[in-house]
């Protein structure tokens with residue numbers, strides 16, 4: 457795949473704030489990278505502010521949009537239709 | 546519009562009927578809640594979502610020999626669902642390669658610009674959004690942007706998995722996610738404004 461941006465934390469090249477923030481936010485950073493970023497936030501106000509807001513949104517998405525409110529009957533009826541269509545099961 | 550291949554080309558397995566049943570029940574069916582949520586967020590309609598999930602599972606069973614036991618069943622299923630959605634539910638579709646190219650281009654040249662246009666939104670305002678604001682904001686996004694947020698933030702897929710599910714390069718996954726987050730924040734800022742929060746940096 458022609459990915460123009462390999463994981464920059466592994467190179468010694470300096471990473472922009474935005475790139476670090478995105479890797480952490482996207483759940484792609486290793487624990488060392490996260491630790492590094494948390495230290496960085498102590499001295500970088502823009503990163504600290506963006507991180508707080510972005511993580512709050514991510515948390516809201518996970519709490520409110522993950523389908524915890526799906527009616528069990530809905531899932532049951534789909535399961536039944538599927539197994540009715542597949543004989544050997 | 547050409548139909549997207551439902552199943553990628555690859556080696557085929559030889560399963561007995563018992564093995565097929567076992568894979569289906571133990572590796573495929575446990576993802577039904579995530580699959581329904583994904584389908585519902587794509588179609589924004591309960592009946593369409595049910596049909597799409599059902600249809601996806603039937604296809605998964607039909608093509609089960611293209612699935613290698615023990616590999617990432619969830620990513621495999623999500624790819625089928627997303628391609629079925631595009632083929633069957635989304636008649637109008639943009640020319641993808643063109644859009645993707647522009648996305649990558651603008652992303653890698655726009656670090657500074659993005660910093661400035663990122664909507665100003667505060668944690669206090671978000672804390673007061675206790676209703677459906679976040680869900681509505683997500684559903685209001687263009688389907689391509691909605692999809693990457695679902696895959697990354699709701700389902701926890703990695704860049705590489707998302708690239709496979711969406712048939713796009715990893716660089717495009719990253720740029721699309723970045724833009725999706727900004728669009729989501731724009732939407733939430735609008736809600737915050739309606740709730741009476743002033744758009745001043747604190």
Ligand SMILES: [Zn+2]
Pocket residue numbers: 473496500502503504
């Ligand atoms: Zn920073």
